[in-house]
Amino acid sequence: MTRALVLPATLATLLLAALTACSSSDPAKENPAPPLPTSTTSPAPSTLAAPKPLAKDCAEVLPAAEVDRALGKPPGATGVRSIVGVPEPKIGRTGRLGCYYAPPSDVPPRDAPPGQTPGTQLELGLAAYADEAAAQKRVRATVETERAKGAAVNDLQVGSDKAVLIVGEKQRVLVFALGRSTIALTLAAGVVADDRAGPALAELAAKTASAAPR
16 A cells, blocks of 8 residues: 655745745846946146237337347337237238337337338338248248348347348348247447357247247
8 A cells, every 4th residue: 555745834835935936036127237437537627828928018029228238238229119000911920010219219119100110120021921831931032131132141040030130231140940930130230240140130039929829
């Protein structure tokens, strides 16, 4: 006679509950993908500085005291007149500052009409152009014009830049391009000894260079 296997009531109850739970449970759900991180960093501002404007006062570019030192004159021997020029689109010039250095008694008052200052010993022309090509073209035109008049043309170093020294009968001119600007210094003959003209003009050009719009 075969005996039926009888499970205790407690064990049977537990097995039944486990089977019921397994058969009635929902399939496991996949974990949702984590959200993508979003950047809260603002775009970096442009590091390009605004172009330097052309100065309107010669005292900001080349003070008269610097001219006295470079030319070997006593303090206060030189005054300066500032004249702001107008743009010349035909040659790409966007602005010009003319500085006329002369004995103080020859410098007209600030409100005098524009015009050449009588007794000018040194003239500085600082001009800005639309681009570097226009500035270099202007320097070449100046050199060729003076060479055609019979002036001697020589290379001259101004800091790390190359300039041209033009020696004419009545004046000595140093001219060069610096980025989109040109610097021209014109020294009347006889103001300093000929062997001092080049070094003095190079010294003054180097002092002027920091004011040139690039």
